[in-house]
Amino acid sequence: MAKFKPFHEFQKPLIVFTPESFLDYAETVIPPDHLCRSVKEVVYLLDTEPIEAKYSFLGQHTYHPKLLLSLLFYGYATGVRSSRKLAERCISDHMYIYLMQCYTPDHRTISDFRKNNLKEIEKYFVDIVRIFSKLGYSHVGKIYIDGTKLKGNASAKRTKDRAGFEKWLSEIEEEVAKLLQEGEAIDNQEDETCKIDPEQEALKKKLSDRNYLKRQIEEALKIMKEEEKEKINLTDRDANHMKTGGSKDIRPGYNCQAVVTEAGFILAAETVTDANDRNQLKPMVEQAESNTQEAVKETAADSGYGSYANYEYLEQKGIDGYVPDSNFQQYKSGEYKKEENRYHYTNFEYDAATDSYMCPEGKRLAYWKTRTNKTESRQWNHKVYKGTECGTCAKRTLCTKSRVRELLIDIREPLLKRMREKLLSEEGRLKYFMRQYIIEPIFGHLKFNVGYRNFLLRGIEKVSAEFKLMCIGWNLKKMLKLGIKPVRI
Numbered sequence: 001m002a003k004f005k006p007f008h009e010f011q012k013p014l015i016v017f018t019p020e021s022f023l024d025y026a027e028t029v030i031p032p033d034h035l036c037r038s039v040k041e042v043v044y045l046l047d048t049e050p051i052e053a054k055y056s057f058l059g060q061h062t063y064h065p066k067l068l069l070s071l072l073f074y075g076y077a078t079g080v081r082s083s084r085k086l087a088e089r090c091i092s093d094h095m096y097i098y099l100m101q102c103y104t105p106d107h108r109t110i111s112d113f114r115k116n117n118l119k120e121i122e123k124y125f126v127d128i129v130r131i132f133s134k135l136g137y138s139h140v141g142k143i144y145i146d147g148t149k150l151k152g153n154a155s156a157k158r159t160k161d162r163a164g165f166e167k168w169l170s171e172i173e174e175e176v177a178k179l180l181q182e183g184e185a186i187d188n189q190e191d192e193t194c195k196i197d198p199e200q201e202a203l204k205k206k207l208s209d210r211n212y213l214k215r216q217i218e219e220a221l222k223i224m225k226e227e228e229k230e231k232i233n234l235t236d237r238d239a240n241h242m243k244t245g246g247s248k249d250i251r252p253g254y255n256c257q258a259v260v261t262e263a264g265f266i267l268a269a270e271t272v273t274d275a276n277d278r279n280q281l282k283p284m285v286e287q288a289e290s291n292t293q294e295a296v297k298e299t300a301a302d303s304g305y306g307s308y309a310n311y312e313y314l315e316q317k318g319i320d321g322y323v324p325d326s327n328f329q330q331y332k333s334g335e336y337k338k339e340e341n342r343y344h345y346t347n348f349e350y351d352a353a354t355d356s357y358m359c360p361e362g363k364r365l366a367y368w369k370t371r372t373n374k375t376e377s378r379q380w381n382h383k384v385y386k387g388t389e390c391g392t393c394a395k396r397t398l399c400t401k402s403r404v405r406e407l408l409i410d411i412r413e414p415l416l417k418r419m420r421e422k423l424l425s426e427e428g429r430l431k432y433f434m435r436q437y438i439i440e441p442i443f444g445h446l447k448f449n450v451g452y453r454n455f456l457l458r459g460i461e462k463v464s465a466e467f468k469l470m471c472i473g474w475n476l477k478k479m480l481k482l483g484i485k486p487v488r489i
């Protein structure tokens with residue numbers, strides 16, 4: 001057995017480090033295919049002049065943006081995103097020390113850098129996508145779109161409607177009045193005894209907290225009125241109420257959208273406050289095209305994106321889409337063919353020659369008129385067909401509650417039919433099936449392996465940059481896995 005050297009408390013270390021010698025040492029011990037090397041290579045290719053321009057030549061030297069960007073990218077790739085933890089890693093972790101070149105920024109410097117460069121961080125996400133694009137790894141020929149909900153950094157208890165805030169405000173006003181009375185009594189007592197009461201300071205602090213809360217509630221009420229919101233969260237006013245992270249509870253959170261290539265790169269990422277995915281297909285396709293400067297040819301997304309408007313958009317753009325509608329599963333399983341659904345509109349046969357429908361009893365429903373429906377955000381047209389022989393029909397009570405059966409068919413119904421047929425074909429089934437093996441594991445990894453089930457930052461602007469940092473982290477890891485060498489764009 002090998003002998004060890006005698007140990008004593010003040011034993012001299014084998015190597016005495018200076019920052020320079022430590023970096024030389026790190027170069028030799030960090031494996032050549034380690035993530036921190038890829039992060040460094042990519043960050044050194046990015047143009048940080050826009051950030052550098054924000055600094056003044058006067059005052060103390062600060063850390064170069066490339067160092068702090070490396071720190072953030074590597075931190076977000078490995079699940080370390082709290083500025084305090086990042087600052088601590090700059091002292092205790094080889095990889096962070098290597099990336100920061102032995103500088104040790106404090107947590108305030110890191111969080112201010114992140115907060116002050118939100119737009120630049122979002123741009124670096126695009127720059128990194130373009131690096132992959134230039135290398136031919138992020139062709140948008142075929143893309144997958146999906147969304148996931150992440151909790152906001154806010155308590156659900158602080159979400160209230162107008163009545164809730166008004167009640168809270170009146171309680172605080174009562175409390176403030178009581179605190180003022182108590183303060184006055186203490187003042188009088190101090191005048192009489194000529195002694196300072198230690199309770200006065202605690203009272204002042206409590207009063208200032210209550211006044212701050214009061215101002216916040218008043219501001220929230222004002223925003224609710226101006227933006228016609230029904231509910232708002234006092235801590236993060238942009239967070240919307242949605243089911244987040246597979247939970248059944250409705251919490252303040254954000255809807256995070258991503259576009260992924262077949263190779264698993266995230267090409268486009270966006271954070272929205274709309275809980276519904278339906279309106280996100282078009283902006284995500286557009287963002288993917290803008291980021292890569294290429295046209296999308298094929299896409300697959302889940303039923304959350306299924307809508308007539310989206311089918312119309314895909315058709316107009318000439319994109320081969322595989323997007324089921326919300327009733328596709330029932331349609332596929334034959335649910336509508338069951339006897340109890342005999343009079344469901346899908347069982348009415350369309351006759352193109354006469355522009356009419358034939359009901360399951362073989363009676364005709366003739367075209368009556370086209371009705372336009374409008375909401376604040378959209379407008380759509382329905383063709384209305386009316387039964388011609390319903391008055392004498394023995395099955396009328398099973399078919400309709402009215403005197404005559406009416407069919408309201410969206411004029412874009414043929415698009416839905418074509419989509420369903422495509423998804424039922426062997427090729428369509430396979431193409432749609434691949435979606436769950438490509439995009440869903442990415443969200444699974446971010447949420448369950450790296451632990452991003454919630455945001456640290458607050459407000460849509462900050463949260464949006466934070467999601468992009470998570471996606472940058474994923475893309476850098478993907479780059480390493482595929483052995484890609486970055487190039488200047």
Ligand code: SF4
Pocket residue numbers: 359360361362363365387388389390393394395396399400405
């Ligand atoms: S009520 Fe009219 S549409 Fe319905 S089954 Fe009878 S004839 Fe056909």
